[in-house]
Amino acid sequence: ARSEAIKRNEAVLVCASNSTKTGCAGSADWGGDGWLVCHDGNADGVCDESTADLPNPIRVEDKVDAGFAAVAGPATAIRFAPSGSQGAAGSATVTLSITGTWSGATAVTVSVAASGLIKGSRV
Secondary structure, rough: OHHHHHHHHHOOEEEEEEEOOOOOOOOOEEOOOEEEEEEOOOOOOOOOOOOOOOOOOOEEEEOOOOOOEEEEEEEOEEEEEEOOOOOOOOOOOEEEEEEEEEOOOEEEEEEEOOOOEEEEHHH
């Protein structure tokens, strides 16, 4: 999402997907219906309409098998500005948590700083 925002020179969102895979769900469960990356040219925090010249969403990831892992993140979309930062709306670090559901699984967090820096670490 960050590299797409820089490449397109417009806002791009990454968020938990709704069940039809057309927009953001507004849910903290990023594993239930998967997640998607979409362009948000008018920076209103909502995926723009898909057109023949500019298909949207840009990328769709399918749901995560609950027997494998749970993925939790913010209920609102993570927005990347054309500069690659979270822009004016991103004043805090946003964290996603990926937790394996098998015995002895190690949790992983992915943090997105206001600057746009993305960092993964084991918990």
